[in-house]
Amino acid sequence: MPIQTEHDPRLKKALKTRHISMLALGGVIGAGLFVGSSAVIASAGPGAFITYAITGVIVALIMRMLGEMASAQPMTGSFVDYARMAYGKLAGYSTGWLYWYFWVIVVGFEAVVGGQIINGWLPSIPVWVIALGLLIIMTALNLMSVESFGEAEYWFAGIKIVAIVAFLVIVGAYVLGLWPDSTATFSNLTAHGGFFPHGVATLFTGVVVVIFSMTGVEVATIAAAESAEPGRNIRRAVNTVMIRILVFFVLSTFLIVVAQPWTEIEPGKSPFVATLEKIGIPGAGTILTVVILVAVLSVLNAGLYTASRLLFVLAGNGEAPQWIARVNRRGVPVWGVLVSTLVGYGCVVIAALWPDTVFLFLINSSGAVFLFVYLMICASQLKLRSHWEREGLLKFRMWGHPWLPLLVTATILAVLVSMAIDPSTRVSLLQSVIALAIIMLTYPIFVRNRLADSGPGVTPPRKQPV
Template structure:
C-alpha cells in the first residue's frame, strides 16, 4: 500500500548524488567534534574513543532503521511521515513539531556562535549584528533553490573533511614518530590514572554527551527525497555512516589521547587545536577556528533547509498554516524558509537581551528532543517492517529484526533515564519534556481546526 503525498512532486529534484554523498560524509562534522570532544575526554579519559565507538554504533543502527523505511518509501518528511503512518496523526504532529523546534533553536544558537567567532577577529562589530548578517546570508542561499543549498553544503562539507583528513595525517605522523622530536606515546593511554581514570561507567555516561555531537546524520535521508535517485542515495548515505563515525570521531580522538596526556586537555577548548600546537603547527588555532566557523555555517544551512521542509510537510497535513505550502518557481518553500528564519532572528535578539535566562531555557529545552525523535524512528520501524515486507517494498533491511531494533530502543530509553538521574542533565531533560507536553496539548486545537476546514470544504457541495 504505497502512500503518495501531494507535496513531493512540487519540490524540485535538484539535489545531485554528489550533494547527498557530501552531505552524508560531512554533515556529522561540527563544533561538537572540534570542541565538544574535550568534555568527553575530560570525563572518560583515554578511553574516550571507545565512548565514541559505542555511540557511533548506536547512531549507525538508528540510521539503518531509518534507511530501511526511507528506501521503501522515500518521502520529504522522512521519519515524520513514517511516525504518522505507524502511529497516526498525533505521532506525526508531535515528531514534526519537535524536530522543527530543535532545528530552529539550533539555527539561532549557531548564528550566535558564528557571531562570537567573527567578533573575535572583528571586535568592533557587535555579536548580534554579525549573527543577524549570517542568518540573512543563509536565508538568501536557501531561497535561491534546493540546488543552491546542496552546492553550499557540498563545499562546506568538503572543507570540513579536508580539515579532518589533514589533521589525521599530521597526527598519525606524529604518533608513529615521523615528526622529529615527537613526544607521543601509547603509554599516555595508561600512565596518567589508567585507561579508565574515573571508572568504566564513564564510558557509558559519556554516551549522553557524545550522542548530541552526532545529530544531523539523519538530514541526508530528508534531502535524498529531493534528489533524482532517492533509493540509491539513501542506501549510500546509510552504508557510509559507520565508516564516517569511526574515522572522523573514533580515530581522531584516539590519536589525540596518544599524542599527549589526556589530563592536559582542557574542557571547552578544542583538543584538535591543542594537539596541533603540541606538534608545532604554526597558526593552528586560527586555522581550526576558521574550520569551526565553516562547521557553524554548515549547520545553519542544513538547519534552515531541514526546518523549512518539516514545516512544508506539516502544512500539507493541515498542522501548520496552509500558506507555508506555497513554493516559488524554483520549487523552494519560501514561506517555510522565512518562518524558520524568523525564529532564528528571535533567538539572536533573545540571546542579546536575556542570554542567561530565556535563551538558556531555549537551548536546554531542545537538548533531549532529538532523542525523542530517535525513539520514534525505532518504534516506527518496528511497526512498519511487517507491513512493508508483506507488500514487497523492502529494498534495504535493518539487521537482526526485531531484536536489534528493540535493543537500540532500550539503549535510548537508558540514555534518557541516565539524563534524569544526572544533575547536570536533569534540567535539559525536564525542559525538553515541557516542550513535548506543550506540543501535545496544542494537538486538539489543530484537530478542531482541521475538522472545521473539512466542514467548510464539504458544505458548499451539500448545498449545491
C-alpha cells in the first residue's frame, strides 16, 4: 500500500473554521496551567512568568515549523507523515505509535482525574466508576461524527477561555488598584527573597516542567486536515500560538505573583484559586474546580480524537492492523476510536488496582514522549524545507531557517539532558526511552510481508488543492 501523502477522502471535511480556531485558542489551557503553575512559582519565584515566556517561545517556534509543513502539505497524520516522508517508514512508525501511546495514557489519566473531581462532590460513587462513565460519554461523542467532536471542543474551549479572561480582568483590576481594598503591589516581585530567590538557573530548569503544560497545541494541525480549508486554518492556528501563550500563561502568572507574595502560593494548590480567594471572590474554589473539570473533559475529547486519527494513518500505511482504518458512513474511524478507548479503560482499571506500580510506570513512561515528537518535528522541517521550496509548495515559512530550527532542536536536546541530570525527572526519561525502544522493536512485526521498505529519504509530495 502506498504511503499517503494527502488528506484521506474517507474522512469527512466537516470541521468548520470556528471549530479549528477555538481548538487552537483553548486547546492549550488545561490543568497544567490552572494547578501545575503552583510548582513552577514555588521553584522559580516571582520570575516564573519569564520561564513561561521562554517555554512559550520554544513551543511557538516548533508550531511554526509544523505549520510550514502542514500548510505546504495538509495531511491527517500531520507530523507523523512528515517524519515518514523525511526519514523513512521507521521514523513515521515510531513517531506515530509514540504519540498514540502518549495520548491514550493521557486519556486514561485524565479520566481518573475527572473521576476524582466528581468524587469530591459525589463521594458515594467510586472514582473508577465515574472515570469509566466519562470515557463512555467521550467515546460516544467521538463516534457520532467529527463535527460532534468539533462542536464539543468548541464549547469546552469557550468555557476555558471565558474563565481565564474573567480571571485576567478581575486580577488585573486588583493589581492596578481598581479593586476595593486591593493590597497588591509590584514590590511583591522583589520583596520576598528577590526576583530570583533560588537563582537564575531555576528559570531554565523550570522549562522542563512548563513545557509539559503546553502539550496539545499541535492537535489543531491534525484536526485542520478534516476542515474545508486546511491550509488557511493551519496558518491561522499557528499565527495565534504566541499570542495565546503570552496572554494565558505569561500574563496570568505575572498577575498572580504581583497580587500576593509568591511565598503564599502552595505547591499542588491552584494559584488561580488562591488569588481569587485573596481578592475575596465567593465560591472561587468551586468555580475553578468546575473549569478544571471542563479542561479534563476537553483533554479526553481531544485525546480520543487524536489517538483515533493516528491509528487511522498508521493502519493506512500498513503499520497497524488494516481493519483499524475502516470508517463508518459519517467518516469516523470507528475502530480507531474504540481501540484507543479500550486502552483508556485499561488505564482506569490499572489505576484502581495498581496505582503506585503499573499505573505510575505508564504515566512516567509517557512523560518525555512528546519531547521526542517535538524533536522529530524539528528534524523533519530541516530535511523537507529545501525539497518543498524547490517544488514551490511553501506558502507559510519558518523564520530564520535553518538557524532558528537548529537552535530549537538544541534546546529540546538540552531539556532532555536536564531530565537525565535531575533525579526527579530521570525515571520518567528512562521509562520513556524504554517505551520508544519497545515500539521500535515491534516495527518488523507490523511491516513484515506488508510493505517493501523504501528506506530513508524524501517522498516527493503531490500538489493538492487546499
